[in-house]
Amino acid sequence: MSKMHVKMTVNGKPQEALAEPRTLLIHFLREELNLTGPHIGCDTGHCGACTVDLNGKSVKSCTMFVAQANGADVTTIEGIAAPDGTLHAIQDAFREHHGLQCGFCTPGMITRAYRLLQENPSPSEEEIRVGISGNLCRCTGYQNIVKSISAAAETMAASREAAE
Amino acid sequence: MIPGAFDYHRPASLGEAITLANELGDDARVLAGGHSLIPMMKLRMAVPEHLIDLADIDDLKGIDERDGTLQIGAMTSQAEIIGSGLLAERCPILRETAEQIADPQIRNVGTIGGNVANGDPGNDMPALMQALNASYALTGAGGTREVPARNFYEAAYFTALEPGEVLSAIHIPIPPAGHGYAYEKQKRKVGDYATAAAAVLLTMEGGVCTSASIALTNVGDTPLFAEAAGAALVGSAFDEGAVGAAVSAAEAIASPAEDGRGPVDFRTRVAGVMVRRAIGRAASRAR
Incomplete structure (x- = not known):
């Protein structure tokens, strides 16, 4: 049950960390990367508050292991506005x-x-x-x-x- | 909710996945989209020590047509089913059914292989596969065997899949051109399992039904192939006598559990209503 090396691009920035495979993507984003925009609502895949964009598709990050997202390109709400803060x-x-x-x-x-x-x-x-x-x-x-x-x-x- | 710890494996080939599955035995589960397994793991109702993720196996992807048969790789997502031009032309009930499963985010990740292999009676694709007389390719250390969907389901979460086998593809005989079809599902809200649902496929000639196939979702421990209900329609012009007989035959084999979706009698009657509506819509589509 060792930790694994996880690499992904999040909001255009490369990220690397050690994580247990069982870590849910939402927990990795919120707790490891401090991206607390995506929320944990129902924690059962129904409410969509944890929705992120993964390789160009909307997914629910509470129902995906970080291991599955290894190597992916992820966009969260923090990556939607322009870098200078201009709203989308x-x-x-x-x-x-x-x-x-x-x-x-x-x-x-x-x-x-x-x-x-x-x-x-x-x-x-x-x-x-x-x-x-x-x-x-x-x-x-x-x-x-x-x-x-x-x-x-x-x-x-x-x-x-x-x-x- | 935090799932139990596990070791994660991501084989690059089906052979490697099967070798792993055989080595690791009962401690391992294969992971497709994970939209049934991960919720079970978060509830600690499933605590596998190893997960074998099938995501990188190219042989499990893609939709093809060969000699009158559609082949759908097990790792094809529900969104890919909906987006397939080939399926829309050859077997449009697949799209109609997939569109009624969960929501867009879940359809992006959830796979048809996971949906049919898991043995959850609430899943929609198993009954459809029975109505279509599809078969599943089950690949193990000794090679691949084909099991018809009508023989695959034994009880809730129990199937003909043996330990060390992976459901690798689905084979669907292409229904005749001009066939009528409908998948009718009553659910309480988006993302819910069916209170009851029915898949109907039929063919007509000169206003008379020449073949009909009906199956039911979530009104038993397994999907239910309603053979007698289909037979009741053949030779009829969908008059009330024949349709009523089909509905009665479907209700007769339904044995839903009482749950938040309603008591047994209600869910049985809903199954009948879904069959009646699906027959009507399928007949109106047949050419």
Whole structure:
């Protein structure tokens, strides 16, 4: 039951550490790398507060061993804004449209929305609801979260057009 | 919740994985996506001393068609099933079923091999595999044997998989072009197991049913192939007599547990309703 050498790229930075294989990815991120943005909500794979981006896919980091993520490219909520602190369009939209109340689910919601809008840059309301169906919010009733993601999609499409 | 400690192995080939599985014996479990095993380990209901992660084995990946049969590698994720153009064309019920499993994050990691091999009666793919008359390739030290999905499940979490064997691929005979299909699942919320669910595949000619295959999810210790329910439809034009007989035949073999999803009678009736809806939708899709 020895520790293993774990290497991964997290928010663009190479990271290395010794960890027990049984360490869950969420614990590795929060306790070893001090990235406390991804939250532990239900700890059973239901709520999505621990959602991170792993090799270009949304995953629940409470249901993955750090050993499985060895060598992976991981993005957490800390890696979504620009390095100078400028908020991502999705983060701006959540603020603008009151897409959060207590904020506990927000890192998972935004990290999931970040990937969803790459999978589908102009989702319908229904597609947004299906896309975030693995993320639970106990405050908002989802209405403003859906509005925020929808607004972010429009902003992002407009800036893509402006760039062309 | 912290799982028990284990040693982690990540073999690069199926041969290496099987050698490890045989050397380590009962102390080892193979790890696919982990979305059934890891929750069990966090609850300490499973405490393996060794995990053999199949993630790096290329032979367990990919979706192919050969001689009228689809081959799906065991490590294919549910998201890859949903995204496959080949499956959408040849066997679209796979996508329809995968879309009703859990949520996007879990479908990115959870695999079809893990779903069918685990023997959890709540999983959706096993009943579908029975309806499709799929078979599983079980690879061990002595080679590979094929076991039909209809003979694979013995009891909850007990299957025909022998110690030291790995479920390496799923083989599905491609249903005839123009077949009708539907997977109907009632669940309380996203991510829940079915209160009851039904897979239906059928073919029609001139408005008359020429073949039908029905199987049920989560209303017994194992998935249930409802042979008599399918037979009740053959030769009919889906009149109430035939559909009612199919529903009754399905309800007759259902024996769900009473749990948070409802009492036995309720879940049995839901199974019947799922069968009725799936027949209706499958018949409307058949050409």
